[in-house]
Amino acid sequence: MPTDTSFGEVRFFEDFLGTAVADIPNISVLADGAGTTECVAGAADGRLSLVSGGAGGGEIGSMTTLGLNWTAGGGWLKMEMRIAVDDITDYTVHVGFGNEIATGDDTAFTISGDVESSGTLADTIGFYRDGDATTAVWRCMAQNTSVITVQKELGVAHNPVAATFTTLGVYLSLDRKSAVWYIDGEEVHRVDANSSALIAAVDLVPGIWQLDEGTVTTIEVDYLYCAKGRNTA
Numbered sequence: 001m002p003t004d005t006s007f008g009e010v011r012f013f014e015d016f017l018g019t020a021v022a023d024i025p026n027i028s029v030l031a032d033g034a035g036t037t038e039c040v041a042g043a044a045d046g047r048l049s050l051v052s053g054g055a056g057g058g059e060i061g062s063m064t065t066l067g068l069n070w071t072a073g074g075g076w077l078k079m080e081m082r083i084a085v086d087d088i089t090d091y092t093v094h095v096g097f098g099n100e101i102a103t104g105d106d107t108a109f110t111i112s113g114d115v116e117s118s119g120t121l122a123d124t125i126g127f128y129r130d131g132d133a134t135t136a137v138w139r140c141m142a143q144n145t146s147v148i149t150v151q152k153e154l155g156v157a158h159n160p161v162a163a164t165f166t167t168l169g170v171y172l173s174l175d176r177k178s179a180v181w182y183i184d185g186e187e188v189h190r191v192d193a194n195s196s197a198l199i200a201a202v203d204l205v206p207g208i209w210q211l212d213e214g215t216v217t218t219i220e221v222d223y224l225y226c227a228k229g230r231n232t233a
Contacts, residue, residue, distance in 0.1 A: 008229075008230055009227050009228065009229065009230060010069075010070075010075070010227065010228045010229075010230050010231075011225075011226070011227045012026070012065060012206075012224075012225070012226050012227070013223065013224070013225045014026065014027060014065075014223060014224045014225075015045065015046040015222075015223050016039050016040075016043075016046040016047055016048040016221065016222075016223070017046035018039045018046070019039060019041040019042070020038065020039055020041075021037065021038055021039055021048075023039065024039065024048075025066075026065060026066050027063055027064065027065055027066060027224075028063070028064050028065070028066050028101050028102045029048075029061065029062065029063050029102060030061060030062045030063075030102040031050075031061045036049070036050075036051045036061065037049070037050050037051075037061035037062075037063065040220065045222060045223075046222075046223070047220045047221065047222060048063060048220065048221040049218060049219075049220050049221075050062075050063065050208070050210060050218070050219045050220075050221065051216070051217070051218045051219075052091065052210070052212040052215070052216050052217045052218075061210060061219075062102035062106065062207065062208060062209045062210055063102055063207050063208050063221065063224075064098070064100075064101050064102040064205045064206065064207030064208075064209075065205050065206055065207065065224070065226070066101070067101075067205070068099070068101065068203035068204060068205050069203070069205070070097060070203070070204045070205060070206060070226065070228055071201070071202070071203050071204065071231065072097075072123070072172060072176050072199050072200065072201055072202060072203075072204055073174065073175070073176050073197075073201035074201075074228070074229075074231040075174060075228040075229025075230060075231055076171065076172065076173055076174045076228060076229045077097060077171070077172040077204070077226070077227075077228045078169070078170070078171045078172075078226065078227050078228070079096065079097060079126075079169065079170060079206040079224070079225065079226035079227075080167055080168065080169030080170075080182075080224075080225050080226075081095050081167070081168055081169075081206075081208060081221060081223070081224050081225070082165050082166070082167045082168075082221070082222035082223050083095065083165065083166065083168065083208065083219055083220065083221050083222065084163055084164055084165040084166070084219070084220045084222070085160055085162065085163075085217065085218070085219050086162060086163050086217065086218040086219075087162060087215055087216070087217045087218075088131070088159070088160050088161070088162050089131050089136075089215060090131040090132070090213040090214055090215035090217065091129075091131050091210060091211070091212065091213050091215065091217045091219075092107065092128075092129070092130045092131065092132070092210065092211040092213055093127075093128070093129055093208060093209070093210045093211075093219065094107070094108035094109065094121075094124060094126055094127070094128045094141075094208070094209045094210075095126050095127045095168045095207075095208050096108075096124060096125050096126010096127060096141075096168075096170050096206070097124060097125050097126060097170070097172070097199075097204040097205065097206050098121045098123070098124045098126075098204060098205060098207065098209060099121055099122055099123040099124070099202050099203070099204055099205070100120070100121055100205070101205050102207055102209065106119070106120045106121050106209055107119030107120050107121065107209060107211050108121045108124040108126070108128055108141070108143075108209055109124075109128050109130075109141060109143075109148075110130075111130045111132065111133045113133070113134045114133055114134045114135050114153070116128070116139070116141070116148060116151055117148075118143055118146040118147070118148065121143075121209070122143070122145055122146045122200075123143060123144060123145065123199050123200045123202050123204065124141065124142065124143055124199070125141070125142040125143075125150070125170055125172055125179060125198060125199050126141065126142075126168070126170050126181075127139070127140065127141070127168045127170070127181065127183075128141045129160070130213075131213050131215075132213055135153060136159075137153050137154050137155070137156060137158070137159055138154045138158050138159070138160070138168075138183070138188075139151060139152060139153050139154065140152040140154065140170075140181040140188065140189040142179065142191075142198040142199055143199065144196075144197055144198060144199050144200050145200050149194070149196070149197075149198045149199070150179070150189075150191055150198055152181075152189045154183075154188055154189070158183055158188060165220075165222060166183060166184055167183065167184050167185065168181075168182075168183055169181070169182045169183075170182075172198070172199065174229060175197070176197040176198055176199055176201065177191075177193055177194040177195075177196070177197055177198060178190075178191055178192050178193055178194065178198075179191050179198055206224060206226040207224070208221060
């Protein structure tokens with residue numbers, strides 16, 4: 001195995017260069033109800049468009065890589081995604097790693113007021129935002145077997161701006177006890193040497209999971225990048 005080049009890493013990059021999702025072989029997408037999930041034909045740099053139906057309570061559209069190839073504890077993990085949201089008021093979104101491919105109506109978390117609970121996904125780490133929260137801001141989140149291990153509300157300075165691209169990224173250490181969250185290259189939260197694992201030692205997939213809260217919303221994904229330390233087993 002190479003030790004002096006980056007080829008010792010496992011890496012994946014998707015720029016959504018195509019005219020249809022069918023052109024992109026290594027991603028899984030879900031569109032539910034009146035929602036759509038499709039490549040933007042002819043978009044500069046390549047774009048994936050996730051559009052809600054606006055009825056509320058249904059999946060807007062989710063996108064992950066095709067396989068659960070990213071094992072927590074099998075090497076350090078890192079992912080980042082560049083997204084833009086046209087209406088920032090009324091949607092739920094998780095960007096990061098999760099333990100389910102985008103094939104069902106999955107959510108990372110739910111929220112009541114400002115109190116988060118685990119959703120249908122049991123092991124996740126990344127960014128979460130819910131337009132129905134009392135404080136609708138980005139939250140740095142992680143959960144281990146449906147038990148929330150990290151919850152950090154970010155200040156309004158990091159709130160998304162309508163129709164403006166922002167890059168969200170997260171890093172998880174090999175021992176699963178340390179993590180870093182960053183926005184547009186700036187570190188916004190970190191956990192160092194937690195007493196227990198932030199996430200279970202399970203197979204994960206990077207992606208974006210969305211839930212329609214009742215307002216038609218378009219989220220464009222510019223790219224998805226992820227990397228990990230190569231498993232030595």
